[in-house]
Amino acid sequence: MHSRVRSVCVYCGSSHGVRPSFSDAATRLGAQLAEAGIRLVYGGGAVGLMGVVAQSVLDSGGQVTGIIPDFLDRAEVGKTNLTELIKTETMHDRKAIMAERSDGFVVLPGGLGTLDETFEILTWKQLQLHNKPIVLVNVEGYWDHFVHLVEHQVREGFVRERYLQFFRIVDTVEEVVPALLEDAAAAADMSDRLDRA
Numbered sequence: 001m002h003s004r005v006r007s008v009c010v011y012c013g014s015s016h017g018v019r020p021s022f023s024d025a026a027t028r029l030g031a032q033l034a035e036a037g038i039r040l041v042y043g044g045g046a047v048g049l050m051g052v053v054a055q056s057v058l059d060s061g062g063q064v065t066g067i068i069p070d071f072l073d074r075a076e077v078g079k080t081n082l083t084e085l086i087k088t089e090t091m092h093d094r095k096a097i098m099a100e101r102s103d104g105f106v107v108l109p110g111g112l113g114t115l116d117e118t119f120e121i122l123t124w125k126q127l128q129l130h131n132k133p134i135v136l137v138n139v140e141g142y143w144d145h146f147v148h149l150v151e152h153q154v155r156e157g158f159v160r161e162r163y164l165q166f167f168r169i170v171d172t173v174e175e176v177v178p179a180l181l182e183d184a185a186a187a188a189d190m191s192d193r194l195d196r197a
């Protein structure tokens with residue numbers, strides 16, 4: 001495991017979606033993270049792709065930190081067999097702690113909540129609040145429209161073209177860990193250069 005990527009936040013759906021390949025990707029991602037010795041940080045849910053990726057990490061001998069607001073935990077969607085469970089008062093607190101606890105971010109298919117989390121973490125990177133790697137797993141082209149939207153924003157003058165480099169798209173789960181390590185190393189190298197300048 002690379003010393004700069006000890007934990008990774010995974011954003012994904014609280015549903016399974018209509019394609020079996022989505023759950024398969026979540027299962028394989030969990031195994032890959034555990035094999036690499038990278039702790040999973042996620043929203044603490046037991047349902048959908050969230051539950052799949054968390055259980056896969058645990059089944060593969062890995063560590064999982066779940067972060068869930070009290071109201072969701074009370075609604076019985078919280079996962080109970082995690083390595084660590086942190087309860088928060090609000091969704092805002094949940095997202096902040098998830099980001100603080102993570103050395104990088106991986107995005108699987110998901111719905112509005114996943115989009116919210118993805119755009120927020122990209123915005124924080126734009127505002128230079130972090131320089132952590134962000135990897136979107138484009139299972140069966142799921143994120144194609146997301147990329148087209150951001151490219152449209154670039155063409156219309158609302159997003160700078162260089163911000164397209166703030167995230168990486170990969171087609172397979174097997175590319176995730178190498179992409180995280182490469183981007184984290186590049187960010188660390190750039191930071192070291194700036195410190196010496």
